[in-house]
Amino acid sequence: MGQILKLYDYISRYEMNTNQYTNQFIRLKKERWESLQKACENGFFTEEKDESEKTTKGNIFSFKRGKKRSAAETDKKYEWFYKEFSEGTGLNVDLLTSDRKRAEAFKEYIYRFQLKWASSTISQISSIQHEVYLDKELEMLAQSLPDSYFILYKPVLKVRKAAVELTVVLLAPLKIYCVVFLEGRNERESVFLGSKNRFWEERFQNGTRNVLNPCASLFRTEKVLANILNEKAIDLPIEKLIISRTSYIDYPDLPFGLSIVDKRNWREWLTKQQKNTAPIKSKQISAARQLLYHGESRSHDRKEWLDS
Template structure:
């Protein structure tokens, strides 16, 4: 499952420590899947009640905020009356505890009939969890538009690609004080992909050119669509410049992706891959077969890109109250 490290301009936990969260997610995902599969295989009931009685020492990873943070801090202060509050860092303490408290419940009323159904429901739970990590931190939160929870293209990257792919979904970079929205960026262990979707009705044919618009032929009248290479080239240029500044050596590739249509562009630039209905399966399998682990250069590249991203968020209520007090 690809990891969503940045969604538009929402605050992301991966921005706090890109060298910690990706490997933590992989570990937690495996732990949770092992637990779900064991429960399913033993035919135990999938209910929130049974999950709450779990004795593994973990809590619900999708409900970190069930207990207000300030209440947790007060409890810690009671247990350590000799320690001064100013010497206690609640952020650091809670982040350190996250490994022990992140878990989501197997909350199905009906047991999945097949392991494939189990996998699909598990991935749906993971998707909602990923959305939380991509739109909030311990102290801040953003308010994502609801359609992202059902975005088919976003789900495509998060549910069908390996855990080692880090996804920036149409991030907004702040360059020279000007916000610039880019295309989808997928940071793999050995390369970075800039990807633009070009999909409409099934079997549509897109005729490419160097002009500002391409032509689409399909059902109904012929129509013009914006040349996807314009945004792709802009995205590539931003990435390469940031990588140059930070001395990061990762290949940057570009792809126009149409899974259900065709692209007719014989004179296409050599530095872009046109992935369409006839070549999609081969390209997709090559992406999925990437088995390299997370690499330092990959995480360093992701960190550099995140530093230039615009973020819109607000302080969580408990932290606002703490600051006021």
């Protein structure tokens, strides 16, 4: 799963120690997946009907801690399991009865876990807007990309004392992608006509509409990234990318350095990234650290710190 290092202007614990937390994420994910697998194999999930909800919601199942204790229950690496999966998750029992559904449930858990890391430190926390939980593009990137990919999702960076919101930034081990998602209306066939004009045209069965040219924000993001990384002599190629998973993009005179991924080759592009087995690189960590250093963060003290 891609690691979410930065969300908008939220504070992130990756700002504290980028190298530590990127490696800790991979280790924790591995340990918790193994503990979940073992928990299921040993019957730690029991199927119980919630009597209080039978009449209003039908047969609903939740996961409860079994009455019998095993040695694994005292192992610290299982503490997360009881707290976040066993007690009060409300997940349907079917989610853990097959490898595929178990993996889907685990991905959802890790995604929520990532949102916490990308919006808090030990002492500070940012308020996550409800729209973030509904953002399918963010969720797709986090759940589809390898662990070695870092996601800065529309980060707000300080540039000459001004706050600038960038496009989505993906830090792969050997390359940086500046990404804009361009999704059409709910039409079976939709085509975006690219140009150097201020607006592009989207054509679909029942008419047309104008959309703001996405290239401007991509070129701005590239320039900001290049300036920041050049300060520390960090040399990583930057590729500008327009992605449309549901529509086609027709842009005959494509500007240099700009790539198009649309309905025709979206799956191919994603599969290529998923097959990228390159580990996290030191230059990639340096780039992430430098970008986070320039990040704008709005946060407040965590309640437990205020009460202490």
